[in-house]
Amino acid sequence: MMLTLLKAKLHRAHVTETDLHYEGSISIDIDLLEKSGILPNEQVDVLNVNTGARFTTYAIEAPRGSRTFGINGAAARLAQRGDPIIVIAYAQMDASEAKAHKPSVVLLNEFNEVIG
DSSP states (O other), X not given: OEEEEEEEEEEEEEOOEEETTSOSEEEEEHHHHHHHTOOTTOEEEEEETTTOOEEEEEEEEEOTTOOOEEEEGGGGGGOOTTOEEEEEXXXXXXXXXXXXXXXXXXXXXXXXXXXX
């Protein structure tokens, strides 16, 4: 049996930009992708803390050091600049792997700086 567990979480990031006319995805500073272990093009869920909106998309790289969290494409209707969000990636593993698994959780402040 395969189980789906939390792989990585960027907790309480803040949206820096939205672009309705971009092809889609969420742009995330490559430094923060690397810190969390989320890969470019990996499927992620995005949870908007202000509105409760949840959507699935994929991560793309934003410039290193930019602290960007950009909501692109149709999902841009689900967030506004400044909204706190949670970005979650999952991994599938068998029960024995799951027992030893420790997810990566990166806590951010309102400036998308790592605080924990």
